Amino acid sequence: MKFLDEYRDAELAQKFAQEIHRITTKPWKIMEVCGGQTHAIVKYGIDELLPKQIELIHGPGCPVCVTPLEVIDQALEIAARPGVIFTSFGDMLRVPGSTTDLLSVKAQGGDVRIIYSPLDAVKIAEQNPAKEVVFFGVGFETTAPATAMAIYQAAQKGLKNFSMLISHVLVPPAIEALMSSPNCQVQAFLAAGHVCAVMGYEEYFPLAKKYRVPIVVTGFEPLDVLHGILLTVQQLESGRAEVENQYVRAVSRAGNQSAQDLVKKVFQVVPRKWRGIGEIPQSGLGLNEAYSAFDAAKKFKLTDRCVDEPAECVAGLILQGLKKPHECPVFGTRCTPEHPFGATMVSSEGACAAYYRYRRQGAKEMVVAS
Amino acid sequence: MSSPNFSATCPLPISQYPHVLMAHGGGGRLMHRLLEDVFGKAFSNPLLDTRHDSAQFNVPLGRLAMTTDSYVVRPIFFPGGDIGSMAVHGTVNDLAMSGARPLYLSSAFIIEEGLPMETLWRVVCSMRDAAKKCGVQIITGDTKVVDKGKGDGLFINTTGLGVLAHSLNIAPQNVQPGDAVIVSGDLGRHGMAIMAVREGLEFESQIESDSAAVHEPVLELIKAGVEIHCLRDLTRGGLASALNEIAEAAGVKIAIEQNAVPVRADVSAACEILGLDVLHVANEGRFVAFVPAQEVESALAILRRHEVSENAVVIGRLVEKAAPLVTVKSTLGVSRILDMPSGEQLPRIC
Structure with missing residues (x-):
C-alpha cells in the first residue's frame, strides 16, 4: 500500500537494526510513550531486532489504559440511564469499570453506540432531540481537537441535548511525572508522533534540558520506530540530550496551529488522575467556563468517587x-x-x-x- | 406456477400489502398467499411444490453431510451481496468444507412486522438465483412474523444437506506436519464491505463483499484426487480464528507469513484506517485448505481455474504436532503469535 509499505520494508529495517547494533556499547532503557508504538513494536517484532542492551519500556500513552476507573464508572452510570444515547470510540466499550463494562450495559438495554468521530455524536444529537446524547471524550492531544470541534459545533448549533464526559490527558506532564519519580529508570523517550503532529514539539525542549534525556519525536511504522531508536541511541552514546524529530513527514516544530487554537478555545488545563499512576498536576484537559454546559459530569450531577483497583493488578x-x-x-x-x-x-x-x-x-x- | 425466467427485478407478486403484517405469519389466508406467491413462486421445484409438511426424497448410497446456519447480517443489502444470497452461500460452503456435494436446503424466515414486502421479495429472488447457481434446491421452509421491534428486519436460517462421494477424512484432526496451508483468495472484503456500509464510512472505491459459494473448486480438487487433509471456511473471526481452531483441535503448530497473505489494497487501507487486523476480519467466500506439500501444485492449478479461488496461494505450513499455536512472520521477518480476536472487533481510538 502506497505510503505505508515503504515504511515496512524488511531490508531497510535490517539496515537500521544493524546500525543500531553497530553503535550500541552500553545498556539503555528507552520508553516509547505511545500505545500505537507499543503495538507496532510487538506486532512487527521490532524489539527482537535490537541489541540485548537496549530495553524498550512501554509508556503510559494508551488513552484507554490511563482513563481512571472512576471515570469509567461514571460512563457506565450515564450509559445505563433511560433516555440517554451514550457514544464512544470502540475500544472503550470493553474496558472494565469496578463492576461492569459498556458492552454489558448495552446488552442490558443501554443505548451505547460506537462512533468514529466525535462529530458523529453531534449529528446523533441533532437527529434525536428528545434524547440526551453523551460522548465519552478520552484521548491525548491527538483526539482533543476533534472533541473540541464537536463541542464548538454543538455550541454553534445551540444543542441542549449534547454533552461530554471528558478525560483528556496530556503527554508532557506525564513525562515530567515519570522523570521526577525516584524509581525512574527511563533514559530516553520516543515521543508520540501524532500528538506532536497536533502540538508540535516546543514543549519537549525544557524537559530534555531539565532531565537530560533525549526525546525523539517518532512515527508508528516499523521503519519510523527503528529510525527513532537509532537517533535516540546515537544521542545516548554520544552523551547528548536533545529534542529531535524523526517524523518529519507529519510533524512540524510548531504543530497544527488551528487545532491548537480550537483546543484552547474550548478546554482549559486541569489536574487529572491517570489510571495506575495517580493524579498528575496540569495533565488533563477539561471544558472551560464558557463551555461548561456541555460537561456531562455536571449535567448528570455525578459525584466524585474513589474506587480501588484490583490488588493483584500491576x-x-x-x-x-x-x-x-x-x-x-x-x-x-x-x-x-x-x-x-x-x-x-x-x-x-x-x-x-x-x-x-x-x-x-x-x-x-x-x-x-x- | 413456476416462471423460470423471472429476474430479481420481476414485479412483486403481492401488491396489496406493501409491508409484512403480523397476519402474514398468522396461519390464515394472508400467510397462505405469502407462502404461495412469494416463497412458492420463487423457490418452485418438484419437492417443494408437493406442499407437504416435510420434503421427501431418495438419497444416494454413502455418507451424507448436514449443516445449519442462521443469517442476521445488517444491513440486509450490502455491496456484493445480501442476506439471501449469503444464506445460500454460507450453508453451501459449510457442506463443501467436508467435501460434500450440496443438494438440498431448507430456509426458515423470521420477519419483523413492517418489513417492506419489496425487501422480502428482493431477498427471496436473490436466494433463488444463488441456489440456482449453486445447483441446490430449497425444498422446505418456515415463516414466522414477530412484532415490530422484536427483530431486526429479517433473519434467515438455512439447513443444508449434501452427499459425500469420496473416502477422504477431511477434518482438523487429519492435518499433518509438513502440510501446506492454502488460502483460496484475498481476505477481509466481506467484513470491510459490511463495516463501511454500517458505519457510513466512505472510501474512494467501494469494497464489495466476497460472498460466494466455493463448492465447485472443492469438488474438483476431490475429483482430481488431491489428498485434502482439512478445509475450513473463513467467516467471522477471519483467518486467525480458523487457523487457531484447527491448531486447537489437532494439537499442532501452524506458521504463516504475513507477506504471503493476499489482501486488496483498498481493504488493507480500510483496515489501517480503522485499526483492524485483516487476519481477524470476516470473509464469506474464502477457505483454507491443508494439503500435503507434494499436492500443492496440482491443488493450486485446480483452484486457480475457478473465479472464486483464482487467487489461491500458499500462506504457510503446519510445522509440527505441538501445543496449539499459530504464528505469523511479520513483514520484518520476526514471528509473533496470531491469536483469535477476543470478541467483536473494536476500532481503536487513534
Whole structure:
C-alpha cells in the first residue's frame, strides 16, 4: 500500500537494526510513550531486532489504559440511564469499570453506540432531540481537537441535548511525572508522533534540558520506530540530550496551529488522575467556563468517587515502565483480554494486551504448569 | 406456477400489502398467499411444490453431510451481496468444507412486522438465483412474523444437506506436519464491505463483499484426487480464528507469513484506517485448505481455474504436532503469535 509499505520494508529495517547494533556499547532503557508504538513494536517484532542492551519500556500513552476507573464508572452510570444515547470510540466499550463494562450495559438495554468521530455524536444529537446524547471524550492531544470541534459545533448549533464526559490527558506532564519519580529508570523517550503532529514539539525542549534525556519525536511504522531508536541511541552514546524529530513527514516544530487554537478555545488545563499512576498536576484537559454546559459530569450531577483497583493488578507499575506484563503473576492466566483485571489488558494498545496477543508463550507454559 | 425466467427485478407478486403484517405469519389466508406467491413462486421445484409438511426424497448410497446456519447480517443489502444470497452461500460452503456435494436446503424466515414486502421479495429472488447457481434446491421452509421491534428486519436460517462421494477424512484432526496451508483468495472484503456500509464510512472505491459459494473448486480438487487433509471456511473471526481452531483441535503448530497473505489494497487501507487486523476480519467466500506439500501444485492449478479461488496461494505450513499455536512472520521477518480476536472487533481510538 502506497505510503505505508515503504515504511515496512524488511531490508531497510535490517539496515537500521544493524546500525543500531553497530553503535550500541552500553545498556539503555528507552520508553516509547505511545500505545500505537507499543503495538507496532510487538506486532512487527521490532524489539527482537535490537541489541540485548537496549530495553524498550512501554509508556503510559494508551488513552484507554490511563482513563481512571472512576471515570469509567461514571460512563457506565450515564450509559445505563433511560433516555440517554451514550457514544464512544470502540475500544472503550470493553474496558472494565469496578463492576461492569459498556458492552454489558448495552446488552442490558443501554443505548451505547460506537462512533468514529466525535462529530458523529453531534449529528446523533441533532437527529434525536428528545434524547440526551453523551460522548465519552478520552484521548491525548491527538483526539482533543476533534472533541473540541464537536463541542464548538454543538455550541454553534445551540444543542441542549449534547454533552461530554471528558478525560483528556496530556503527554508532557506525564513525562515530567515519570522523570521526577525516584524509581525512574527511563533514559530516553520516543515521543508520540501524532500528538506532536497536533502540538508540535516546543514543549519537549525544557524537559530534555531539565532531565537530560533525549526525546525523539517518532512515527508508528516499523521503519519510523527503528529510525527513532537509532537517533535516540546515537544521542545516548554520544552523551547528548536533545529534542529531535524523526517524523518529519507529519510533524512540524510548531504543530497544527488551528487545532491548537480550537483546543484552547474550548478546554482549559486541569489536574487529572491517570489510571495506575495517580493524579498528575496540569495533565488533563477539561471544558472551560464558557463551555461548561456541555460537561456531562455536571449535567448528570455525578459525584466524585474513589474506587480501588484490583490488588493483584500491576498495571500502574507497567505504565511506569517498572514491570513487564509477563512479570505479573496473573498475566495470561487469570487476567486475559476476555477477563481483564486492568486496563492495560483491555485496549489492543495496552502493553499487557499487546504481549498477550503476540507473545503469550510464557503465559501458555504457566497455564500448562498450573 | 413456476416462471423460470423471472429476474430479481420481476414485479412483486403481492401488491396489496406493501409491508409484512403480523397476519402474514398468522396461519390464515394472508400467510397462505405469502407462502404461495412469494416463497412458492420463487423457490418452485418438484419437492417443494408437493406442499407437504416435510420434503421427501431418495438419497444416494454413502455418507451424507448436514449443516445449519442462521443469517442476521445488517444491513440486509450490502455491496456484493445480501442476506439471501449469503444464506445460500454460507450453508453451501459449510457442506463443501467436508467435501460434500450440496443438494438440498431448507430456509426458515423470521420477519419483523413492517418489513417492506419489496425487501422480502428482493431477498427471496436473490436466494433463488444463488441456489440456482449453486445447483441446490430449497425444498422446505418456515415463516414466522414477530412484532415490530422484536427483530431486526429479517433473519434467515438455512439447513443444508449434501452427499459425500469420496473416502477422504477431511477434518482438523487429519492435518499433518509438513502440510501446506492454502488460502483460496484475498481476505477481509466481506467484513470491510459490511463495516463501511454500517458505519457510513466512505472510501474512494467501494469494497464489495466476497460472498460466494466455493463448492465447485472443492469438488474438483476431490475429483482430481488431491489428498485434502482439512478445509475450513473463513467467516467471522477471519483467518486467525480458523487457523487457531484447527491448531486447537489437532494439537499442532501452524506458521504463516504475513507477506504471503493476499489482501486488496483498498481493504488493507480500510483496515489501517480503522485499526483492524485483516487476519481477524470476516470473509464469506474464502477457505483454507491443508494439503500435503507434494499436492500443492496440482491443488493450486485446480483452484486457480475457478473465479472464486483464482487467487489461491500458499500462506504457510503446519510445522509440527505441538501445543496449539499459530504464528505469523511479520513483514520484518520476526514471528509473533496470531491469536483469535477476543470478541467483536473494536476500532481503536487513534
